[in-house]
Amino acid sequence: MREVYLDNNATTMVDREVFEAMEEYFCKYYGNPNSLHHFGTITHKPLKNAFNQLYEGINANEDDDIIITSCATESNNWVLKGIYFSEILKNGKNHIVTTQVEHPAVSATCAFLEELGIEVTYVPLNDKANIDVSAIRDAITPKTALVSVMWANNETGVIFPIKEIGEICKEKGVLFHTDAVQTIGKIKVDLQDVNVDFLSFSAHKFHGPKGIGGLYIKKGLELTPLFHGGEHMGGRRSGTLNVPYIIGMGKAMELANKNLDFETNKVREMRDKLENALINMNDVLVVGRDTLRVPNTILASVRGIEGEAMLWDLNKAGIGASTGSACASEDLEANPVMTAIGADKELAHTAVRLSLSRFTTDEDIDYTIKILDSSIKRLRNISSSY
């Protein structure tokens, strides 16, 4: 049976070039970079190269910090909890502005901070599945310590107005964090072009390994560490550096940017072909279709069919997709983005997310269209609501 992977917003295949770049740092060059002997020091040059790849990849300045973390969940937790210690407790500011559709790594951390007495404003989506810049502006008060808005939404692929929000934050003197997990490798991330103070990313979303990510911190900004210990990374995040994974993430970042044109053109073309075929299957709504989106994502609602039933059919045919974030797949709640754009309960349960990558092929798309067509016909035939 054909195997088609269309869940690249959950995670991606490690690029073989990335794997090969990492390989010899497991059994050959396994020294601790902090050791003074040559087993340790031999890792310095390749590590420096990997950091350069990361700095270049997001166009950060040399004197900004990019701190390695274990994943974007850690990066997001760190910003929010770090701000609690470095801003909220010290300066008396007790308010955070975010959106209703952040990944749980942000929203659950905000909920935790609310229990500690912090006020959080959750800005809703507009009817184009986007965030209104004016809503962010209106939410900021003199008590606001941080604005945290994701760059691109993981469910819909909609690109939020990060440049404009960054400008508002600068004007109002408020720190700005963006979760750019779904952006790197899909659109250009250029920190010279936007005013961002903190930016989270995760290697496994751009064909790097799982369990490694980063946090960009603009030059000179204070952020209380989450991990105290051996003073690694200038004391900002203690823990022995994961040399092979950092090298893998650097390589993955370099390749992500090298392949941006392919992503913008070929991946978008395949996505649009799949999307148009779906729309032609009638009573299919693609969320954010009229809005600027990353080139690889479709969040579709297929009237009359439960998302889970559709996934089951697709999975039986060898196709991996999602009803939304895999992180939330154990509670069968309606897709939160569908709910946020005002979809009724029935429609909100019909969401299916299909996300492509540069390893998706035309044959994958043709096969998926064929399976979707027969599955939608079969399931609508037995649907009580269609």
Ligand code: 7TS
């Ligand atoms: N932020 C965003 C925007 C994400 O999409 C994810 C993972 C994370 C943070 C967490 O990243 P990690 O490095 O800690 O794993 N998102 C998804 C998803 O959409 N489906 O499965 C995981």
